Amino acid sequence: MPTKFSRRHLLWLTPLAVVAVAGVGLTARMMEPPPSDLDLALSKTSDHGRYIASLAPSQSPIPVGTIHTWTVNVTAPDGKPVGLLAITIDGGMPQHGHGLPTKPIVTRDLGSGTHLIEGMKFNMTGWWTLTVSIDGPQGADKATFNLVL
Amino acid sequence: MSKQRSFVVLVGLFSAAFMLGVGTNIFQPQWSDAELKRIQSLSLASLPALKSDPSNRVSDDLAAAALGKALFFETKLSANGKISCASCHIPSQQFQDGLPVSQGMGVGARRTMPIAGSAYFPFLFWDGRKDSQWSQALGPLENPLEHGADRTMVVQTVVGSYKSQYEKLFGAVPNVEGLPDHAMPGGSPELVAAWNGMAADQQKDVNLAYANIGKAIAAFERTIEPQQTRFDQYAAALAAGDQTRANTILNERERSGLKLFIGQGNCVTCHGGPLLTDNAFHNLGFPGASFATDNGRSTAVAKLQGDEFNCLGPFSDASASDCAELKFMETSGPNLIGAFRSPTLRGVAQRAPFTHAGQFSTLQAVLKHYNDAPSATLGRSELKPLGLNDQQLKDIEMFLRALDPISSAEAEAGP
Numbered sequence: 191m192p193t194k195f196s197r198r199h200l201l202w203l204t205p206l207a208v209v210a211v212a213g214v215g216l217t218a219r220m221m222e223p224p225p226s227d228l229d230l231a232l233s234k235t236s237d238h239g240r241y242i243a244s245l246a247p248s249q250s251p252i253p254v255g256t257i258h259t260w261t262v263n264v265t266a267p268d269g270k271p272v273g274l275l276a277i278t279i280d281g282g283m284p285q286h287g288h289g290l291p292t293k294p295i296v297t298r299d300l301g302s303g304t305h306l307i308e309g310m311k312f313n314m315t316g317w318w319t320l321t322v323s324i325d326g327p328q329g330a331d332k333a334t335f336n337l338v339l
Numbered sequence: 340m341s342k343q344r345s346f347v348v349l350v351g352l353f354s355a356a357f358m359l360g361v362g363t364n365i366f367q368p369q370w371s372d373a374e375l376k377r378i379q380s381l382s383l384a385s386l387p388a389l390k391s392d393p394s395n396r397v398s399d400d401l402a403a404a405a406l407g408k409a410l411f412f413e414t415k416l417s418a419n420g421k422i423s424c425a426s427c428h429i430p431s432q433q434f435q436d437g438l439p440v441s442q443g444m445g446v447g448a449r450r451t452m453p454i455a456g457s458a459y460f461p462f463l464f465w466d467g468r469k470d471s472q473w474s475q476a477l478g479p480l481e482n483p484l485e486h487g488a489d490r491t492m493v494v495q496t497v498v499g500s501y502k503s504q505y506e507k508l509f510g511a512v513p514n515v516e517g518l519p520d521h522a523m524p525g526g527s528p529e530l531v532a533a534w535n536g537m538a539a540d541q542q543k544d545v546n547l548a549y550a551n552i553g554k555a556i557a558a559f560e561r562t563i564e565p566q567q568t569r570f571d572q573y574a575a576a577l578a579a580g581d582q583t584r585a586n587t588i589l590n591e592r593e594r595s596g597l598k599l600f601i602g603q604g605n606c607v608t609c610h611g612g613p614l615l616t617d618n619a620f621h622n623l624g625f626p627g628a629s630f631a632t633d634n635g636r637s638t639a640v641a642k643l644q645g646d647e648f649n650c651l652g653p654f655s656d657a658s659a660s661d662c663a664e665l666k667f668m669e670t671s672g673p674n675l676i677g678a679f680r681s682p683t684l685r686g687v688a689q690r691a692p693f694t695h696a697g698q699f700s701t702l703q704a705v706l707k708h709y710n711d712a713p714s715a716t717l718g719r720s721e722l723k724p725l726g727l728n729d730q731q732l733k734d735i736e737m738f739l740r741a742l743d744p745i746s747s748a749e750a751e752a753g754p
Binding site: 283288291292314316 | 376377380605608612663664666667668670674721
């Protein structure tokens, strides 16, 4: 029995074609750039508002593939200095599901709320996050920063 | 709506979908800005100039490289007088041997690694148990399955055959009078007993000379550089904005493979940067009886920390601040179990069999493993199924072949 190309066919064929062809194309374009609305600020109030943390790389542009240092400055929300702090750094690449290739450590108090972070390394370009966890007089809190290398 | 009008609408919609989807991949612009940036980051042109190795004061000394070259090919530095570094690191084969596992005095547990570009690597060996080329070079000499030599034998051999070259670089050779013929701090009970019978000063002098021998070999190995590939030529043409010329260098299938390499294949996650390695350690669940239960990085960390020839050790020329990779390396956790260093993919297609014990004889088989992502026998594999079809896997394989070194004449002439 010969089949006719009817309007009913069109009704479901058209969206199917659009979805299928666009889908193939989009799958092949999976290397997505980082989200366009990323907050790239390197100074932030921590999640629960207990501290202001400001990160600064020692080198510009931020190197890829070599180990280097950063500093982190921590103050109270009103900008005043806070007492003794325990600071840890973690991070990774959300689009790749891996962490930092090293274990960076806050090694020194440089004064005025600024601390030296040693052992920082990014092994590829792209979107990285760095989470600064702070434990001090105001309690524990953390702030997560975005970098696009 | 008439049938003809409906047909026109259908064709219009189809074309729009095509341009939105597949079209952007085939027609201009072929690469997104992010992809272009990633491609350039993989090119040899992005490789920075090699810095001196602070732990090796003769790293850039030509006389050291000349001595190191002689030692690299020296078969007297082996138990049977037949094995040199070059026995497994064969110069005409990218300084590797094409065997699943190395074969020296005995059969090793892992595959011989290539040397080109290794001066850039913070950690050496598949498990990264060494942190410099010079320290790495000292390992196989004392390994009973490789050279099968020992510390006093190596030092006495070099003092006997290379005294003047050694002394020009490092000062007086140690006094070898009265040294046991065969002794070292690890290994068989006899060798250890002989070592323990030596005076502390003698041990120190022999260790210093042994480290210097490694430093000379490293000075030679540093001269073994990664070579230009067709991919690098392609990246250079793209950087110059010459898409037309670029497309004469890599064909459509190879370009498709490159797109998958930096995209859906997730290859760049570990094989990034101009040497196509992140220098990090990953468990990818590779198969193969005992090879699948090799602990990899997890047991290497303690060896490296306890190694007297590491960056922080007494025979290193570095200051502690030069040893950041060692000081800040990841030392524990599940990520290290069964994890191996990502090897460079430059020249990989000419280096079958693949992975840490040559478990795969073809690139096709390796890529199938990545696509299927089976569970690891030991620890947890980082792989996730890729969902690539056979053509896509073939395209990645074709791209990997574009990473073969090309001769310098070809590189200069261009495509």
